[in-house]
Amino acid sequence: MPCLRPGPRLGVVTGSPASIDLPAAVRSAEARARPHLLTTPVVPAAGLSAELGSPVVLKCENLQHTGSFKARGALSKLLSLDAGELDRGVITASTGNHGAAVAYAGTIVGVEPVVVVPEGANPSKLAAIERLGGRVEVLGTDSVESEIGARRLAQEGSLTFVSPYNDLAVIGGQGTLGLELLEQVRDLAAVFVAVGGGGLASGVAGIIKAVAPRTAIIGCSPAASAVMYHSLRAGHVLELPSEPTLSDGTAGGVEQGAITFGILEALLDDFVTVEEDDIRRAFLDLIEVEHQLVEGSAAMAYSAARAHATRVSGTTAVILCGGNVGTQNLRGILA
Amino acid sequence: MPCLRPGPRLGVVTGSPASIDLPAAVRSAEARARPHLLTTPVVPAAGLSAELGSPVVLKCENLQHTGSFKARGALSKLLSLDAGELDRGVITASTGNHGAAVAYAGTIVGVEPVVVVPEGANPSKLAAIERLGGRVEVLGTDSVESEIGARRLAQEGSLTFVSPYNDLAVIGGQGTLGLELLEQVRDLAAVFVAVGGGGLASGVAGIIKAVAPRTAIIGCSPAASAVMYHSLRAGHVLELPSEPTLSDGTAGGVEQGAITFGILEALLDDFVTVEEDDIRRAFLDLIEVEHQLVEGSAAMAYSAARAHATRVSGTTAVILCGGNVGTQNLRGILA
Numbered sequence: 001m002p003c004l005r006p007g008p009r010l011g012v013v014t015g016s017p018a019s020i021d022l023p024a025a026v027r028s029a030e031a032r033a034r035p036h037l038l039t040t041p042v043v044p045a046a047g048l049s050a051e052l053g054s055p056v057v058l059k060c061e062n063l064q065h066t067g068s069f070k071a072r073g074a075l076s077k078l079l080s081l082d083a084g085e086l087d088r089g090v091i092t093a094s095t096g097n098h099g100a101a102v103a104y105a106g107t108i109v110g111v112e113p114v115v116v117v118p119e120g121a122n123p124s125k126l127a128a129i130e131r132l133g134g135r136v137e138v139l140g141t142d143s144v145e146s147e148i149g150a151r152r153l154a155q156e157g158s159l160t161f162v163s164p165y166n167d168l169a170v171i172g173g174q175g176t177l178g179l180e181l182l183e184q185v186r187d188l189a190a191v192f193v194a195v196g197g198g199g200l201a202s203g204v205a206g207i208i209k210a211v212a213p214r215t216a217i218i219g220c221s222p223a224a225s226a227v228m229y230h231s232l233r234a235g236h237v238l239e240l241p242s243e244p245t246l247s248d249g250t251a252g253g254v255e256q257g258a259i260t261f262g263i264l265e266a267l268l269d270d271f272v273t274v275e276e277d278d279i280r281r282a283f284l285d286l287i288e289v290e291h292q293l294v295e296g297s298a299a300m301a302y303s304a305a306r307a308h309a310t311r312v313s314g315t316t317a318v319i320l321c322g323g324n325v326g327t328q329n330l331r332g333i334l335a
Numbered sequence: 336m337p338c339l340r341p342g343p344r345l346g347v348v349t350g351s352p353a354s355i356d357l358p359a360a361v362r363s364a365e366a367r368a369r370p371h372l373l374t375t376p377v378v379p380a381a382g383l384s385a386e387l388g389s390p391v392v393l394k395c396e397n398l399q400h401t402g403s404f405k406a407r408g409a410l411s412k413l414l415s416l417d418a419g420e421l422d423r424g425v426i427t428a429s430t431g432n433h434g435a436a437v438a439y440a441g442t443i444v445g446v447e448p449v450v451v452v453p454e455g456a457n458p459s460k461l462a463a464i465e466r467l468g469g470r471v472e473v474l475g476t477d478s479v480e481s482e483i484g485a486r487r488l489a490q491e492g493s494l495t496f497v498s499p500y501n502d503l504a505v506i507g508g509q510g511t512l513g514l515e516l517l518e519q520v521r522d523l524a525a526v527f528v529a530v531g532g533g534g535l536a537s538g539v540a541g542i543i544k545a546v547a548p549r550t551a552i553i554g555c556s557p558a559a560s561a562v563m564y565h566s567l568r569a570g571h572v573l574e575l576p577s578e579p580t581l582s583d584g585t586a587g588g589v590e591q592g593a594i595t596f597g598i599l600e601a602l603l604d605d606f607v608t609v610e611e612d613d614i615r616r617a618f619l620d621l622i623e624v625e626h627q628l629v630e631g632s633a634a635m636a637y638s639a640a641r642a643h644a645t646r647v648s649g650t651t652a653v654i655l656c657g658g659n660v661g662t663q664n665l666r667g668i669l670a
Contacts, residue, residue, distance in 0.1 A: 041376035043398050050466075063378050063395075067626045124623075131385075284662055288459075291402045291658030293628035323626030327619050327669055334666045 020263065022206025025172030026179060029076035029203075033173055036075050036108050040064050040177075042184040045318065047289030048306060055315045056305060059181055062294050062323025066132065068249070069177055069200050069321050070101035070164070076173025077162050078105040078113075086111050089159040093143065093150035095121040095129075097249060097322055098164040103134025114159070116150035118142050124326060143252070165199030166258045175203025181317055182211055189314025190216040192305040194297040194321050195228050195271070196250030198260030204319070205267035216269040216312055220304035222247040222296075223273040227254045228264065232271060237261055246279045246296035246333065249322055270308070278303040283333055286320075295322045296333075355598065357541025360507030361514060364411035364538075368508055371410050371443050375399050375512075377519040380653065382624030383641060390650045391640060394516055397629050397658025401467065403584070404512055404535055404656050405436035405499070411508025412497050413440040413448075421446050424494040428478065428485035430456040430464075432584060432657055433499040438469025449494070451485035453477050459661060478587070500534030501593045510538025516652055517546055524649025525551040527640040529632040529656050530563050530606070531585030533595030539654070540602035551604040551647055555639035557582040557631075558608040562589045563599065567606060572596055581614045581631035581668065584657055605643070613638040618668055621655075630657045631668075 040063050045056040065071040078090060091114040092102045099115040106113040115134040117126060119141050126136050139149030154161035163170060177200070181188065191208065193201045198219075205217040221229050225242035237254050245251050254261065264271075279296055282303035286292045294302075298320040309316040325333075375398050380391040400406040413425060426449040427437045434450040441448040450469040452461060454476050461471050474484030489496035498505060512535070516523060526543065528536045533554075540552040556564050560577035572589050580586050589596065599606075614631055617638035621627045629637075633655040644651040660668075 038378065041378075041395070041398070043373065043376075046400065060376070060398075062626050063376070065379075065381065287628060287660070287662055287665065291397050291628060293622060293626060325622070327622055330622065330665070331669045334662055334669065 020168065020259065022171070022175065022202070022263065023210040025168050026175030026203060026207040029072070029169065029172035030176045030179055032079040033072060033075040033176060037072060037176065038064055039180055042181070042317070045290055047285060048302065051306070052310055054309065054313070056309060057185060057315060057317050058290065058292060059177065059317050059319045060292070061177060062292065062298060062320045066097065066100045066104045067322055067324040068097035068101065069174055070097040071104055072176050073170035073173035073199055074098065074101035074105035074162065075108060076176070077167060077169040078102070078109045078111070080169045081109070081160060085160050089114065089157065090162055091116065091150050091154050091159045092162040092164070093117070093147040094164060095125050095143070097324055099129050099134065100132055102162050103129045103132035107133040114153070116146045116153070118146045124328070165197030165260055166255050168259065171199050171203045171206065171260065171263070173203065174200045175207045177319065178204035178207040182208060185315055185317055187314045188212060188215045188317060189312040190218055190309060190316045192218050192220055192301045192309070192316065192318045194247065194250050194301045194319065195219040195221050195264070196252065196297070197254055197258065198228050198264050200319070200321060201268065202260045202263040206263065209267050217267060218304065218308060219264060219268045219271040220301055221250055221271070221273055222279060222300055223275050225251040226273045227252070228261070229271050229273055231261060232265055246276060246283065247300040249295055249297035250300070272304050272308055274300045274303045278307070280333065282306065292320060293323050293325060294320045295325045297321055298323070355503065355594065357506070357510065357537070357598065358545040360503050361510030361538060361542040364407070364504065364507035365511045365514055367414040368407060368410040368511060372407060372511060373399055374515055377516070377652070380625055382620060383637065386641070387645055389645065389648070391644060392520060392650060392652050393625065393627060394512065394652050394654045395627070396512060397627065397633060397655045401432065401435045401439045402657055402659040403432035403436065404509055405432040406439055407511050408505035408508035408534060408538070409433065409436035409440035409497065410443060411511070412502060412504040413437070413444045413446070415504045416444070416495060420495050424449065424492065425497055426451065426485050426489050426494045427497040427499070428452070428482040429499060430460050430478070432659055434464050434469065435467055437497050438464045438467035442468040448497070449488070451481045451488070453481040459663070500532030500595055501590050503594065506534050506538045506541065506595065506598070508538065509535040510542045512654065513539035513542040517543060520650055520652055522649045523547060523550045523652060524647040525553055525644060525651045527553050527555055527636045527644070527651065527653045529582065529585050529636045529654065530554040530556050530599070531587065531632070532589055532593065533563050533599050535654070535656060536603065537595045537598040541598065544602050552602060553639065553643060554599060554603045554606040555636055556585055556608055557614060557635055558610050560586040561608045562587070563596070564606050564608055566596060567600055581611060581618065582635040584630055584632035585635070607639050607643055609635045609638045613642070615668065617641065627655060628658050628660060629655045630660045632656055633658070
């Protein structure tokens with residue numbers, strides 16, 4: 001499990017990229033979205049705490065509306081739009097948690113978002129998006145093609161395209177989770193957070209580094225798909241292939257010019273990668289010992305904490321970023 | 336899904352059996368055990384609320400220490416013992432949540448409880464009991480024989496036998512969950528609670544009926560093993576066979592002379608039974624829609640609420656009484 005910044009000294013990164021006021025973005029998102037968000041519970045990780053001999057807690061964002069943190073960013077974004085923008089409509093491209101979150105946020109602001117998905121997308125996920133209030137449109141044969149299609153539709157119809165992570169209002173929304181953590185956990189030494197596009201990690205680091213700079217923020221990605229990790233090592237966003245991973249919520253590429261790149265470069269104390277076998281073991285331990293049903297990306301963060309939390313002293317928080325595993329996936333992982 | 340007291344009027348039972356001061360038992364358990372208990376979260380049941388068109392919340396007792404409400408009763412009981420009793424030791428008989436809870440409570444009061452189990456008990460459950468601090472002793476070939484053995488050892492060695500439900504200190508401990516619910520949920524119209532021996536339902540009804548008598552307490556059991564249900568219909572404790580059920584945590588017989596019988600007779604507003612197919616469907620919906628990993632008894636309560644919660648107006652709470660499903664069981668249920 002390699003690290004970007006190996007070594008025992010954590011909690012020392014305090015910089016932030018010029019021209020982005022992340023704490024302000026988080027606080028304004030908090031003001032907009034709080035009435036529609038759940039303050040998700042923090043519970044002790046009995047098994048991992050005993051194993052490591054130091055306190056580990058789980059931030060149960062798997063119990064957020066729509067089953068993932070994505071509801072925070074989507075709500076923050078849609079609530080930031082003015083009446084004219086809402087009238088023209090919103091659109092996104094995602095078969096997963098972001099699509100469901102935008103659909104949900106749409107019901108709050110009174111619009112029916114268009115959620116573009118590729119041909120052959122999982123019908124149960126599409127049903128969830130529709131149940132939450134989204135209108136599914138099928139465009140393209142994979143996620144890249146459907147995002148291109150969604151952006152084209154947005155431009156043609158003057159709709160607002162809702163990015164899953166490359167948008168300060170979205171990142172600010174994800175950061176509201178960090179505000180909650182600061183209130184819920186005293187002596188917060190480290191936070192392990194899954195990184196895909198980096199929206200959650202950017203928001204959480206953005207507020208926690210401003211309020212409690214000695215708290216270490218440790219990003220983690222599956223070794224099989226760690227585009228942001230390798231991009232940060234290289235110093236610029238790379239285009240890299242991804243292997244299949246149990247942490248499908250964080251898989252895939254990073255947009256060129258993504259604002260999350262500079263934020264994570266400035267604010268992450270460390271960044272570790274996790275092997276598939278370790279994710280699978282964490283997934284099973286979360287069921288057997290911690291009684292938590294999570295998706296692979298959350299198990300990945302738990303596994304990262306297992307390998308690295310002993311490097312800090314104080315309480316370690318693992319963000320269980322989502323619980324949309326589904327029974328079909330679950331069967332596969334348990335088999 | 337038959338009811339004991341069918342009809343739309345709920346929340347009207349206010350009696351309590353003579354000579355048992357349940358509110359006092361709950362409050363003294365609360366005073367003893369609170370420092371060692373988690374206040375478990377209450378979260379909206381998004382799926383069931385939408386389906387029923389009325390608010391349903393989930394009391395996530397699956398996230399309690401040891402993964403079930405049994406920690407409450409075991410802690411209350413062990414913390415009620417004096418130094419001499421603790422010196423002589425405690426013993427119980429259970430391969431399940433009660434055994435794990437007594438083991439855990441033992442670590443709090445500084446004793447190593449003996450947990451008697453039958454031959455051939457699930458090794459992973461025994462490992463959990465030992466991990467939590469219990470000493471496993473194998474006696475007998477089934478749970479009846481191992482309880483007889485445990486009671487004999489208790490008598491011979493002057494140990495305290497910890498009953499899973501037929502003990503006012505244990506019932507008082509389970510009732511601390513009801514105190515939490517009253518603080519966490521305004522406008523609490525009904526509570527659906529799984530009934531096996533009836534300890535949880537007795538404690539919860541005991542305190543809620545005293546503080547908020549119009550809140551309906553609805554017991555539920557699997558149709559395949561509903562000994563308390565049939566006993567209440569008959570007016571006395573019956574000896575009945577049980578069929579296998581997904582709600583294994585509530586399965587089995589009721590002790591002759593159990594104090595829970597009279598309590599539930601006086602305090603339950605209704606009592607419903609649930610078929611296996613409905614429990615299985617609830618279990619899958621809890622995973623897919625509510626993102627909750629629970630054991631069968633909790634899914635059973637969710638299913639009961641699905642069928643009967645529309646009979647009340649206001650917020651319905653479903654107690655997710657435990658989450659110790661285990662990956663092996665989970666594979667079986669998903670198959």
